[in-house]
Amino acid sequence: MRAELAARLAWQAHAAFVIAKKDALVYYRKPPVVTFGIVFPVFFVLAFAAGRTLAPESLVPGIVAMALFFTASAIGPLVTPWERQAKTYERLVTSPASLGAILAGDALAGAVFGAVLTLMPIALGVAATPAAIARPAELALGVVFGAAAFSALGVLLAAPATDTPSQVMMLSNLVRLPLIFVSGVFVPHAEMPSWGQSLAPLSPLSYAADLIRVGFGQTAYFSVASDVAALAVFAVFFLAAARLFHARGRARGR
Amino acid sequence: MPEPMIEAHGLCRRFGDALAVDHVEFVVRRGEIFGFLGPNGAGKSTTVRMLTGYLPPSEGRALLAGIDVGHDPSAARRHIGVVPEEANVYADLTVWQNVMLMAELHGLARARRTARGEELLETFGLADRRRQKGRELSKGLRQRLMLCMALVTDAPILFLDEPTSGLDVASAHLIRDVVTRINRDRGATVFLTTHNIEEADALCHRVAIINRGRLAAIDTPRALRAAIQSRRAVEVHFATPFPDASTLAGELSPDDIVPLADGYLIYSAEPGRVAQEIATRASARGVRIASMATRDPSLEDVFLHITRTRATAPTSGGQVHAR
Numbered sequence: 100m101r102a103e104l105a106a107r108l109a110w111q112a113h114a115a116f117v118i119a120k121k122d123a124l125v126y127y128r129k130p131p132v133v134t135f136g137i138v139f140p141v142f143f144v145l146a147f148a149a150g151r152t153l154a155p156e157s158l159v160p161g162i163v164a165m166a167l168f169f170t171a172s173a174i175g176p177l178v179t180p181w182e183r184q185a186k187t188y189e190r191l192v193t194s195p196a197s198l199g200a201i202l203a204g205d206a207l208a209g210a211v212f213g214a215v216l217t218l219m220p221i222a223l224g225v226a227a228t229p230a231a232i233a234r235p236a237e238l239a240l241g242v243v244f245g246a247a248a249f250s251a252l253g254v255l256l257a258a259p260a261t262d263t264p265s266q267v268m269m270l271s272n273l274v275r276l277p278l279i280f281v282s283g284v285f286v287p288h289a290e291m292p293s294w295g296q297s298l299a300p301l302s303p304l305s306y307a308a309d310l311i312r313v314g315f316g317q318t319a320y321f322s323v324a325s326d327v328a329a330l331a332v333f334a335v336f337f338l339a340a341a342r343l344f345h346a347r348g349r350a351r352g353r
Numbered sequence: 354m355p356e357p358m359i360e361a362h363g364l365c366r367r368f369g370d371a372l373a374v375d376h377v378e379f380v381v382r383r384g385e386i387f388g389f390l391g392p393n394g395a396g397k398s399t400t401v402r403m404l405t406g407y408l409p410p411s412e413g414r415a416l417l418a419g420i421d422v423g424h425d426p427s428a429a430r431r432h433i434g435v436v437p438e439e440a441n442v443y444a445d446l447t448v449w450q451n452v453m454l455m456a457e458l459h460g461l462a463r464a465r466r467t468a469r470g471e472e473l474l475e476t477f478g479l480a481d482r483r484r485q486k487g488r489e490l491s492k493g494l495r496q497r498l499m500l501c502m503a504l505v506t507d508a509p510i511l512f513l514d515e516p517t518s519g520l521d522v523a524s525a526h527l528i529r530d531v532v533t534r535i536n537r538d539r540g541a542t543v544f545l546t547t548h549n550i551e552e553a554d555a556l557c558h559r560v561a562i563i564n565r566g567r568l569a570a571i572d573t574p575r576a577l578r579a580a581i582q583s584r585r586a587v588e589v590h591f592a593t594p595f596p597d598a599s600t601l602a603g604e605l606s607p608d609d610i611v612p613l614a615d616g617y618l619i620y621s622a623e624p625g626r627v628a629q630e631i632a633t634r635a636s637a638r639g640v641r642i643a644s645m646a647t648r649d650p651s652l653e654d655v656f657l658h659i660t661r662t663r664a665t666a667p668t669s670g671g672q673v674h675a676r
Contacts (some may be wrong), residue, residue: 117457125445186441193405194458195431350409
């Protein structure tokens with residue numbers, strides 16, 4: 100029984116890996132990925148920094164967290180609508196890959212993409228400003244677990260049964276943009292107003308930004324363990340919710 | 354008797370208040386090519402989607418190779434290759450990448466999938482295009498590629514939903530030829546949904562006709578044709594101006610007469626007698642007959658007979674299974 104379960108899990112893990120590979124080949128080079136994944140966070144950071152007398156190195160953790168957030172969640176919301184629009188979705192769903200494996204594959208692709216692209220602002224921040232990586236393990240945990248949670252959020256945002264990517268992008272920005280303001284990306288949690296401090300724990304970006312700040316030698320607001328645990332819970336919750344919405348949509352014939 | 358490979362047990366599907374598929378029941382055995390016919394909106398694609406696990410049934414259950422699709426969809430789907438209706442290839446993947454994607458999803462080992470992929474690209478005339486992107490292929494080539502993607506899985510069951518619809522003659526012929534070969538050589542079970550009655554007649558061991566969500570008939574094409582002997586016909590073409598059909602063939606219902614450009618197709622249970630009568634009356638009126646032949650019912654006649662006359666309650670037609 101246990102061996103059978105292990106074999107099934109191995110099969111679905113393989114299927115998730117194949118789906119992730121397909122996503123990487125098919126979707127990573129699409130213009131919205133570049134626009135929303137790289138250009139958008141850069142301009143967002145510049146808008147935040149304009150007119151403020153902040154040391155450049157103090158902005159680096161925020162830029163890294165923002166880049167991670169936008170790159171990891173850029174693809175996920177669009178994959179399923181693109182698949183539906185291109186009429187490739189039904190064949191994928193009628194393959195032996197389970198719905199969970201398909202969604203996990205989409206999330207894996209987003210997470211790897213986000214984590215890899217985030218190395219760029221990290222390298223630039225370290226090279227071009229006095230910022231230095233003080234605790235690499237915490238930084239790595241923040242990037243890896245943050246990427247997993249954000250890409251799972253992207254997969255959840257793709258759950259509405261639509262074949263119009265622009266609709267999903269609207270929903271995606273409606274959800275993602277407010278999360279930035281309550282996550283202490285640029286204003287440390289301790290300096291946020293009380294309402295902001297109450298809302299911060301509801302955003303996965305809070306925990307990833309916290310870990311990344313620790314990685315760059317700044318003070319943690321939550322503990323490292325609770326940051327990691329919260330990001331893991333968010334990732335699982337987003338994927339489970341996405342699976343539920345997809346299953347409901349299919350039950351309705353969409 | 355070969356084992357059942359596809360089983361539909363009381364399959365029903367509702368969309369809101371509308372009943373799209375109504376207690377459909379059949380069994381397809383190993384090695385059969387099973388045609389699934391019906392007019393637009395009859396419930397063909399909805400039935401296929403329930404059988405392949407894309408759509409959960411409102412009632413009933415589907416089994417593939419003995420595995421309940423609702424209970425263990427992934428295990429059941431390892432036994433199938435699917436060409437869904439209105440599906441497409443990945444436009445941004447090459448021909449080879451598209452084929453390998455499906456092989457990998459079915460867990461084929463690298464050596465096996467490479468050998469099988471190369472063999473299929475050769476068979477379907479796509480070997481020279483393996484590096485071309487899906488978006489660069491014509492409709493016919495894309496359909497060939499989709500069939501490659503279904504066949505590379507080595508699955509014992511194939512679901513083909515309108516595989517030759519809208520294709521050029523050469524592509525359609527190639528696909529029919531390959532389907533026949535994989536059935537004959539590998540013993541694959543094929544579930545073929547099609548609008549093309551001639552295709553179903555030529556390829557299928559058995560056909561089922563679905564009408565308004567209900568299974569109206571299921572049997573071999575020959576038995577279905579034999580079941581509607583009243584749809585035998587006389588086809589007559591005249592060499593000179595010709596009179597009204599009723600003056601030529603006595604008491605005939607207008608429903609039994611189909612006007613042709615230079616004659617008539619006249620349906621009758623006694624085509625010999627009708628032919629004799631037409632010849633006699635034509636001679637008496639000085640009308641010259643260019644050609645005349647009696648015709649057995651075609652599967653198209655069966656299809657039209659069933660879908661026009663059996664709005665709700667099916668009656669016998671060959672071996673008819675319906676509820």
